[in-house]
Every structure is written in structure tokens, then in C-alpha cells.
Amino acid sequence: MTNKVIGQDWHRADIIAALHKRGHSMRALAIANGYSPTSLKNVMDRSWPKVERIVAEAIGCEPAQIWPSRYAPVKSVAEVLAEVNRDLHISAQFNAVSAINGIKQSPICEVSHVN
Incomplete structure (x- = not known):
């Protein structure tokens, strides 16, 4: 996603949309990685590096691109x-x-x- 402003975290709707465009959902990613079906939604509100990596890899980028405020x-x-x-x-x-x-x-x- 090249239309993101550097230094600004992606909006949660943009993250979900990017996952859906790649054929993923937060629920499916959670289950595939051994988490409860609703647990990955927590990454939207707080830092969770392991899950940030899972989401970023599913989208095809680095976590710092999605959440630059978390990666100084x-x-x-x-x-x-x-x-x-x-x-x-x-x-x-x-x-x-x-x-x-x-x-x-x-x-x-x-x-x-x-x-």
C-alpha cells in the first residue's frame, strides 16, 4: 500500500481490507497460528509484536509499515x-x-x- 503517510499507523479498516484482498481474515489467521478466533483483534489497539508480524506477512509487508508508531x-x-x-x-x-x-x-x- 503506497498511499500511506509515513509515520501514520494504518486505519484498522485498511488493515482488514488489505487482509481480505489477500484472501485472509483476522479470525482465520488467529486459528491458523494457534490463537483463539477473536484474539488477534487486540493487535489493532495495542502492541503485540508476534501478531503484528503474522498480520504483516499475510498482507505482504513489514509490521513497521502498518504500525510505524510502534517501531521507532x-x-x-x-x-x-x-x-x-x-x-x-x-x-x-x-x-x-x-x-x-x-x-x-x-x-x-x-x-x-x-x-
Whole structure:
């Protein structure tokens, strides 16, 4: 299904329609995979990776295509380290500017209350 917006989960009716177009039903998939006849409908409302895979394979795609919100992109170690280094660099710049301006930093932000 190429008409889906990236990042948006498929509507449950679209999932059912895609299954029907391929000659499947949620009930038949459940029974064929050893589940009770109505149990697979739970995948529509909550994450269940094993059943998401069953449904996706019946449709002919990956689970992340049907439920992108459930499959956040995995960051590489290099991406995580780059973010940490960026944050450390920003923190170091802030500390340097604060020192130049004579601003004393406190680990706890104090809030004054006006009565």
C-alpha cells in the first residue's frame, strides 16, 4: 500500500481490507497460528509484536509499515555519541559564557515566590 503517510499507523479498516484482498481474515489467521478466533483483534489497539508480524506477512509487508508508531527508528551508536557530544559541547559553551559574565551556576534552580 503506497498511499500511506509515513509515520501514520494504518486505519484498522485498511488493515482488514488489505487482509481480505489477500484472501485472509483476522479470525482465520488467529486459528491458523494457534490463537483463539477473536484474539488477534487486540493487535489493532495495542502492541503485540508476534501478531503484528503474522498480520504483516499475510498482507505482504513489514509490521513497521502498518504500525510505524510502534517501531521507532533505532539509532546507531555513532548517532547516539554524536548527540551526547553535541550536548556536552553546548553545556561547555554555556559554562564558558557564564564564567566570562560572572554568573554563578547552581546545580539546583531556585525559584523565588512572591507573597
